[in-house]
Amino acid sequence: MTGCNEYKLNQGPEDSISAVKFSPSTAQFLLVSSWDCTVRLFDVGGNTMRMKYQHTAPVLDCAFYDPTHSWSGGLDAHLKTHDLNTDQDTIVGTHDAPIRCVEYCPEVNVMVTGSWDRSVRLWDPRTPCNAGTFTQPDKVYTLSVAGDRLIVGTAGRRVLVWDLRNMGYVQQRRESSLKYQTRCIRAFPNKQGYVLSSIEGRVAVEYLDPSQEVQKKKYAFKCHRLKEEGIEQVYPVNAISFHSIHNTFATGGSDGFVNIWDPFNKKRLCQFHRYPTSIASLAFSNDGTMLAIASSYMHEKGDISHPEDAIFIRQVTDAETKPKST
């Protein structure tokens, strides 16, 4: 089922995959965090695992600080940084509850973590040390960085926009425009807005500028739903990844499908074949030539038997990712 433009990575994680992230400088390296308590670095071109390090509990997210340093956190609430050259671990700090998200903001040069302890913490990656704790109204489920702004999605369908240069107050407090739990938020590479996906087959495109004419442009649409015998099966939309050049984005759902969308013309550009199980995470490479697809059961329906976890690397073309000019 895998064609010439797609292959499966060898030596993948032994349990569910929580996140895949490409290196900021090259499409050669991919960082993968997993419920098997490891973070792995893959050489995508050579299809080999280059390195792997351990946490004491399942890892929920990871991120590159620079091409040689990875950061990761998970159920053990420890934030770790790992030197990929020397294979050295450092525990930078902790949260009071498991760490759900780890991101890097290059504009402000700060690492951002979000946790179920209802806080976002900033970390100076050079020292490395804690650079502030910021209480959120509820458990943090997802976060994304847009330039110097931080968009935080919490339980209770709340969305908060922070200014990373001035964390003294919340810049905007919003409610998700979708009716159900927020699964993922990712910012547009052009920093003008973000895309939010919900647990019930829906995706919203939102803009940061609060002026009325810009806000009028926001919209939401249904996706990742399958009709079976007259019943519409609605799947969670777990993953979003933006194409850094075209500002188009891919969504992955628990139905095992990956769709690529053109947010400007409100069109679906393409849909790939169905993957063995839920899409847990997606990542475009920084040059936009490759898409890493983590197909991994996320226990949406409890602890039941499920297909094997796998990471697929797919070469994508402009025809699949570029908005059709009208």
Place this chain on the structure above:
Amino acid sequence: MSTMAEGGDVDWELSKENIQPLRRGRDISALHQALSQREEGPTSAVNQQKQMFESELRMYDGDDPLSVWDRYIKWTEQTFPQGGKESNLSTLLERAVTRFTDEKMYHNDPRYVELWIKFAENCPEPLDIYRYMQAQGIGVTQASLYIAWSEEYENQGNYQKADLVYQEAFKKCAEPHDRLLQFHKALQARVSRQVFLKLENGSSDEEPKQPERVSLAHLKHRGKKKAIAPVNRTGTAIKRVTGGLQTHGVPVLGNVSNSQLLIFDENKAEAAGPSEPTLEPWVAPPTSRAKENEQNPAKWCDVKMPQKTKFGHAVMPPPPPKPTFQPFVEESDQPPTMTPCKINPAVNSVLSARKPRTEETPLKRLQEQQHKKAEAGKLQEQSMYCKELLLSGATEFCFEELRAEHFFKKMAQESQKAGGEGCQAAAAAAAAN
């Protein structure tokens, strides 16, 4: 030590208005703790405890799931003495009562009935809830239902119905019987005293009086997040009057009509109008009452009232003529410089007028829930995840949280097992020696 105690006492003295009364009373240490952190909002310890209850709700696999809800709700009452939205109490109560409506084994469980009564007291129309309970057969053999129901009628001044509720209770042989008798006697004593007082006073109150503050009345709270008692404590700010001299549960001794031993009652609750002496059965959901005085947001400045002439039709005043001269402006006069604004004012435009919402009472939701269950067969949409588990508590969970709880549980079991094995090995070694 004494100073600490004093400080604590002062704290609680100063916050009396913001403590919701509880039938069971409050734990003083929990109250002190709750009041001391009222300013900063819930601490991480409180959040942690809450998360523990939430995960217990979802992880519980014993045969008494109600016990977790019962403990969680009691903890919430003690931890958030001011009530309000922040405590999530009404959501919790609603979820708890709806969850077990189909569980026949709980229908006459005193804990479950107690939850229903608390839920009813949190609703705008408690009587509807009691009738609904009766129709569903929940708590029909529990004295506490009838006592709460009767008290509600009494608070509304409908003594006849308050008494009828007790008749119904006796017919159903509600338990415990002596408690029922005691409360019934107390009700009769109160009613006869009221009647007597009314006779005594005659109809002297003809002109409307200035609203007076009523002692020991329940105040309606203000504020969405944190419930704060209102400044104005008369008239509409009062939710209901209980307590005072009409203490519940204390049977009045002796002959009540003894005029020499008249007890002054400042509240002098008037008996309400006539009522048909039958308990109407549950038929249909109550119609939502349209809200009065609901105004659409509009600009208030620059509004001109239409002026009326002697002849009754509106006349607009002519616009003032433009001045024919140039008003003098001092040359050095500069437009005032804007002081830097900390909060970006543009952000405010994100706020929009609240959309008119269909009136939704908790009871309606209860019935919808049942409706949904009945219609589950012909459902058009199906959620492909464990929706029930994620949304069952007062706050939502995500898959990862649920899975993490399972992981932690497994870890705890394993470490316990390892510990147990270690002990056994040590014991074996000791035995060998």
